[in-house]
Amino acid sequence: MKKKPESDENAKPAESGDEKLPPFLRKLHLPGCSMWSAMLWCMVGALLIAQLWGQGAGESERLSYTTFREYLDAGHIAEVTLVERSLEGEFAAPVQYELETGEIVTLTTFTTHLPVFGIDALLPDLEARGVHVTAKPPMDISWPVLLINILPWAILIGGLYFMSRQMRGRGQNIFSIGQSRAKLYDRRKEHTTFDDVAGAEGAKGELQEIILFLKEPERFQRLGGEIPRGVLLVGPPGTGKTLMARAMAGEAEVPFFSITGSDFMEMFVGVGASRVRDLFNDAKKAAPSIVFIDELDSIGRRRGAGLGGGHDEREQTLNQLLSELDGFEPNEGVIVVAATNRPDILDTALLRPGRFDRRIAVDLPTLDARHAILKIHARNKPIADAVDLKRLARGTPGFSGADLENLLNEAALLAARRNVDEIAREDIEEARDKVLMGLQRENLALTDQECEFLAYHEGGHALVAAILPRAEPIHKVTIVPRGRAMGMTQQLPRRDKYLYSRAYMEDRLAVMLGGRAAERLVFDAATSGAADDLKQATRLARKMVLDWGMSDRFGHIAFGEDEDQVFLGEDIARRRQYSEATAREIDEEIRAILDGAYEVATATLREHREALDRLAELLLEHEQIPGAEVLALVGREDDLHAENAVPCNL
Numbered sequence: 001m002k003k004k005p006e007s008d009e010n011a012k013p014a015e016s017g018d019e020k021l022p023p024f025l026r027k028l029h030l031p032g033c034s035m036w037s038a039m040l041w042c043m044v045g046a047l048l049i050a051q052l053w054g055q056g057a058g059e060s061e062r063l064s065y066t067t068f069r070e071y072l073d074a075g076h077i078a079e080v081t082l083v084e085r086s087l088e089g090e091f092a093a094p095v096q097y098e099l100e101t102g103e104i105v106t107l108t109t110f111t112t113h114l115p116v117f118g119i120d121a122l123l124p125d126l127e128a129r130g131v132h133v134t135a136k137p138p139m140d141i142s143w144p145v146l147l148i149n150i151l152p153w154a155i156l157i158g159g160l161y162f163m164s165r166q167m168r169g170r171g172q173n174i175f176s177i178g179q180s181r182a183k184l185y186d187r188r189k190e191h192t193t194f195d196d197v198a199g200a201e202g203a204k205g206e207l208q209e210i211i212l213f214l215k216e217p218e219r220f221q222r223l224g225g226e227i228p229r230g231v232l233l234v235g236p237p238g239t240g241k242t243l244m245a246r247a248m249a250g251e252a253e254v255p256f257f258s259i260t261g262s263d264f265m266e267m268f269v270g271v272g273a274s275r276v277r278d279l280f281n282d283a284k285k286a287a288p289s290i291v292f293i294d295e296l297d298s299i300g301r302r303r304g305a306g307l308g309g310g311h312d313e314r315e316q317t318l319n320q321l322l323s324e325l326d327g328f329e330p331n332e333g334v335i336v337v338a339a340t341n342r343p344d345i346l347d348t349a350l351l352r353p354g355r356f357d358r359r360i361a362v363d364l365p366t367l368d369a370r371h372a373i374l375k376i377h378a379r380n381k382p383i384a385d386a387v388d389l390k391r392l393a394r395g396t397p398g399f400s401g402a403d404l405e406n407l408l409n410e411a412a413l414l415a416a417r418r419n420v421d422e423i424a425r426e427d428i429e430e431a432r433d434k435v436l437m438g439l440q441r442e443n444l445a446l447t448d449q450e451c452e453f454l455a456y457h458e459g460g461h462a463l464v465a466a467i468l469p470r471a472e473p474i475h476k477v478t479i480v481p482r483g484r485a486m487g488m489t490q491q492l493p494r495r496d497k498y499l500y501s502r503a504y505m506e507d508r509l510a511v512m513l514g515g516r517a518a519e520r521l522v523f524d525a526a527t528s529g530a531a532d533d534l535k536q537a538t539r540l541a542r543k544m545v546l547d548w549g550m551s552d553r554f555g556h557i558a559f560g561e562d563e564d565q566v567f568l569g570e571d572i573a574r575r576r577q578y579s580e581a582t583a584r585e586i587d588e589e590i591r592a593i594l595d596g597a598y599e600v601a602t603a604t605l606r607e608h609r610e611a612l613d614r615l616a617e618l619l620l621e622h623e624q625i626p627g628a629e630v631l632a633l634v635g636r637e638d639d640l641h642a643e644n645a646v647p648c649n650l
């Protein structure tokens, strides 16, 4: 929320506004002047309305005392009502009266004001002329007067009530705007524990250690070490950072305050800072305690980087946070845990020692962790025995914990749609395809020729993958269009890989280019369907040359920039650190690698041409073929059984 302050007055932090208030209001954390101006408007409106009411009530003519006496003496007056010294009267018959403007009006009633000494003398005269006299107590005020007095207050109070109700609707009270909105966890009610978090053993261990710090600080300070103040959980979205914090809340035996970065923000400038202050006051009072700030990047972004100038709300909030982090002594027993998926945009001041000095990386889950996560989320779902979660974990590299949860959820919905009591393998398979590639595009009308192209293209990928020794095993081949892809050859890596050999990379490139190679070989034509393949292959070849030193010409040089942070989504614009001539050589080298892989693919397909034709035929007929059948076509069924043996195929 970016609201530029309208004036310098507004830009001051909340206290300066507070100081102008009477002490009893200062306690209420009223933010700046915004609320006062709202009140003012209410009052002005109320007065205007009251004014209009006052004019609308038809006034009878006010006569001077002398004129009144004249009418009385002439016997024109039928009755009068006395309220203290003002007098309202009614004429016996309408009289013609000339106003100061010279206009003549007909009057039936009038009012007048009695002089202080006049009343005693007047009463006998009224009685003598037979005028009916009523005297009223002074409190009996006529209703327009009442309205004028009450209405402004009514509107004011109504307006305040309305505003406070609106704010309460958003979970706040008008008088507590500057108060922290952190949630204080009740450990007895929070049932998440570290057992609900699979994988991420390192991160879990660190967090558990922090709980220990708070429980027995002496043990750690014995040797002069200082307990960390801030811990930053860093990792891609959906890897379980928030989940871990919840588990921490469930297991820590200390008060656990939890808040999301954006909760500090409000329309009013200065509120965020005041909330930070409030949160830390609460935490210190409850110490030892843990403060968890989720999505820290929403307030912790680098200062002065935006266009908004130096003084916006977010920046003040961040400044306050920084000073609070500095503020408490190490032994005050408050540890701040924060989570973010964009550490690259965090203000460097946050990351310096003494603030968030511990960084815990929460990475995408490995094969075993994925398996464990799947088991956790399969706990309350009836899954058929035939489903092999280990195999599913293998088929979902790069999935985060949240993705895996989503996959099982989709599968459960699909099974429910079929009205069965168990989630079957097909449901999971379908859900995976859906999550991976999007929905099936059923109404896509392909011509026969396009289908044939597609079948040979995918057949090319699959066959090369089946034959080359280091290629990952094929899971299935399909020419059912899904999402943006027209077809797909899915491979299941035997295990997560951390090291890749050059030979492995070359086989992988050959598989990627197998589609295009088949098109050229069979139809001597090229289609646009290979666009993605080419892009991927080029990117890979580029990495081989620039980062991994896998080219003969350059040997062991890395031209690339440091890419440690790539997984965090940081934008990597490669800065070139080589000459124009080298750039050309690099391009040539990349090209040589791609050409080589393409040659391998073409040669492989040429050698197994019959198998390719047969595979394309099968694909056209069934649209989808399991990997085992592809292997059978080239006589390598026995490889299937080796699948679980996990050989090292660097």
Ligand code: ADP
Binding pocket: 196, 197, 198, 199, 200, 236, 237, 238, 239, 240, 241, 242, 243, 244, 339, 373, 376, 400, 401, 402, 403, 405
């Ligand atoms: P983050 O905060 O890192 O973006 P979340 O903690 O919100 O991710 O994760 C979203 C959901 O994904 C969790 O509620 C949980 O169900 C699931 N999940 C993520 N990681 C794991 C994990 N390691 N173990 C079990 N479930 C996980």
Ligand code: MG
Binding pocket: 241, 242, 243, 294, 295, 339
């Ligand atoms: Mg989160």
Ligand code: ZN
Binding pocket: 457, 458, 461, 515, 516, 529, 530, 533
């Ligand atoms: Zn392809």
